[in-house]
Amino acid sequence: MKKTETPYISTTNACKLCKPLGACVAFRGIEGAIPFLHGSQGCATYMRRYIISHFREPMDIASSSLGEKQAVYGGEANLKQGLLNVMNKYNPRMIGVATTCLTETIGDDVPGIMRNFRKEAVACSGEGLPHLVEVSTPSYSGTHMEGFHSAVRSVVDQLVRNREPWDGVSLFPGFVSPADVRHLKEILHDFGLPAVVLPDISESLDGPALEDYEKIPAGGTPLNQIENMGGSRASLELGRTLQGWESAGALLERKFGVKRHLLGLPVGLRETDRFFALLEEITGKETPRSHALERGRLIDAYVDAHKYLFGKRAVIFGEEDLVVGLTAFLAEVGIQPLLCATGGKSGQLEKAVTAVTSDILEDAPAVKEGVDFHEMEEEIQTLSPDILVGHSKGYQLAKRFKIPLVRVGFPIHDRFGGQRILHLGYRGAQVLLDEMVNQFLERKQAGSSIGYGYL
Ligand code: SF4
Numbered sequence: 332m333k334k335t336e337t338p339y340i341s342t343t344n345a346c347k348l349c350k351p352l353g354a355c356v357a358f359r360g361i362e363g364a365i366p367f368l369h370g371s372q373g374c375a376t377y378m379r380r381y382i383i384s385h386f387r388e389p390m391d392i393a394s395s396s397l398g399e400k401q402a403v404y405g406g407e408a409n410l411k412q413g414l415l416n417v418m419n420k421y422n423p424r425m426i427g428v429a430t431t432c433l434t435e436t437i438g439d440d441v442p443g444i445m446r447n448f449r450k451e452a453v454a455c456s457g458e459g460l461p462h463l464v465e466v467s468t469p470s471y472s473g474t475h476m477e478g479f480h481s482a483v484r485s486v487v488d489q490l491v492r493n494r495e496p497w498d499g500v501s502l503f504p505g506f507v508s509p510a511d512v513r514h515l516k517e518i519l520h521d522f523g524l525p526a527v528v529l530p531d532i533s534e535s536l537d538g539p540a541l542e543d544y545e546k547i548p549a550g551g552t553p554l555n556q557i558e559n560m561g562g563s564r565a566s567l568e569l570g571r572t573l574q575g576w577e578s579a580g581a582l583l584e585r586k587f588g589v590k591r592h593l594l595g596l597p598v599g600l601r602e603t604d605r606f607f608a609l610l611e612e613i614t615g616k617e618t619p620r621s622h623a624l625e626r627g628r629l630i631d632a633y634v635d636a637h638k639y640l641f642g643k644r645a646v647i648f649g650e651e652d653l654v655v656g657l658t659a660f661l662a663e664v665g666i667q668p669l670l671c672a673t674g675g676k677s678g679q680l681e682k683a684v685t686a687v688t689s690d691i692l693e694d695a696p697a698v699k700e701g702v703d704f705h706e707m708e709e710e711i712q713t714l715s716p717d718i719l720v721g722h723s724k725g726y727q728l729a730k731r732f733k734i735p736l737v738r739v740g741f742p743i744h745d746r747f748g749g750q751r752i753l754h755l756g757y758r759g760a761q762v763l764l765d766e767m768v769n770q771f772l773e774r775k776q777a778g779s780s781i782g783y784g785y786l
Pocket residue numbers: 349350351370373374375377430431432433470471
C-alpha cells in the first residue's frame with residue numbers, strides 16, 4: 332500500500348444496532364401506532380427478530396417492501412400503497428414511517444411523498460387519516476439510539492400543536508427498559524406530578540397475556556397528551572450525551588418555550604439524587620418516604636458490598652448514556668472503570684463520563700467512541716478487567732477472556748427477562764448492585780477447591 336492511500340476501514344461485530352430499529356421501538360411507545368419501514372423486507376425482518384427476542388412480545392413492523400425495480404426508479408408508489416394497506420389492515424391511530432439505508436441512498440423524498448399521499452388519500456376517501464410521522468434514519472450514519480431520539484424528536488415536531496398551559500411535565504426517558512419506564516412513572520406519581528412520558532413502552536412492549544391477539548398492543552403515550560406537550564411547565568430529558576443536539580426536549584423549548592432540564596439517566600445513587608432533587612425543586616415537595624427509604628437501604632447495601640467490590644476493574648460498553656450512568660454507578664461502589672466503549676459517535680461521551688466521575692476517581696477511564704467488538708477485544712487484552720458490563724453482544728468477549736458479563740440495556744438475547752431489567756432509580760441501583768456482587772461471589776465460589784458455603 333502506498334503511503335498516501337487511506338487504510339481500509341471495516342467494522343467487525345459492531346457495538347451498535349441499526350438506526351431505524353430505534354425509531355421502531357420509539358413508535359411502538361405511542362398509543363395506537365404502527366412502525367413502518369420505507370425499505371426492503373429484510374430490514375423489517377431483522378428488526379422484528381431483534382426486538383421480539385429481547386422483549387418477548389409480538390412486534391409488527393410494516394414495510395414498503397422495495398425490490399430491484401424500486402431501487403432504480405424510486406419507492407413512491409410502494410410507500411403510498413403500503414400506507415393504504417396498513418390503514419386497512421390495522422386501522423392505526425398513527426403510522427410512524429422510518430427510512431432505511433436503501434431509500435436514503437436512492438434519495439426518495441419521503442416528506443414530499445407523504446404530503447402528496449395526504450392530499451390524494453383525503454381527496455379519494457373524504458375521510459380523516461391517521462397521524463403520519465416520518466423520520467429520516469439512514470443506518471450508515473448513526474446508531475439505534477440516534478434513530479430512537481430522532482423519532483421522538485419527529486413526533487414532537489410533527490404532532491405537538493397546543494401551548495395551552497397545564498400543570499404537568501413532559502418526560503423524555505430515552506431508550507430504557509419497560510421496567511424503567513414503569514418506575515419513572517411511579518416516582519412522578521408519588522410526587523403528585525402529572526407527566527406525559529414520550530415514548531411509553533411500559534405496557535406496549537411488556538404487556539399481559541391476552542385471550543385474543545391485539546394487532547396493535549394497548550399502552551403507549553396517548554396522542555391527545557402529545558398534542559398538548561407544548562403547554563407543559565417543564566421538560567425532563569434523560570441523557571447527558573444529548574447535549575449540543577436539538578433533541579425532542581430542545582425542540583420543545585425552542586418552539587413552545589417549555590423549559591428543558593437535561594439530566595443524566597438516573598443510574599446509581601448520585602445521578603438518581605440529581606433526578607430527585609429536580610423533582611423536589613419542580614414540585615416544592617420532599618422526596619416521598621418510600622423512595623427515601625429505598626435510598627437509605629441502597630447506601631446500607633453499598634457499605635455491605637464494599638468488601639466484595641472495592642478495587643475490582645470493569646469495562647463498560649453499549650449505548651452512550653447508559654455507559655455514562657453505569658460508569659457513575661461503578662465508580663461510586665468502588666469498582667474502577669477501565670474502559671467506556673460505545674459504537675456511537677456523539678462526541679459527548681468523554682465529557683459526560685468526566686462529569687460523573689471526576690470527583691471520585693483518581694484514574695479516569697479510557698473513553699472510546701465509534702468502536703466495534705474487535706477493537707474492544709484488543710483493548711481488553713492489555714487492560715485485564717475483572718468484569719464486563721453491557722448487553723448480550725459482549726458475550727463472546729466474556730467467554731474468550733473468562734470473565735463475567737453483567738447484562739444490561741439492549742439487546743439481551745441470551746438471557747430471559749431483558750425487558751424487566753430495572754436500571755434506574757435507587758431501586759434499579761439496588762438490582763445492579765446485587766447482580767454485580769453475586770457475579771463476583773459466584774466466581775469466587777466456583778474457583779475455590781474447598782467450595783465455601785459462606786462468602
Ligand atoms: S442497517 Fe440498513 S440495510 Fe441493514 S437492516 Fe438497517 S436499515 Fe436495513
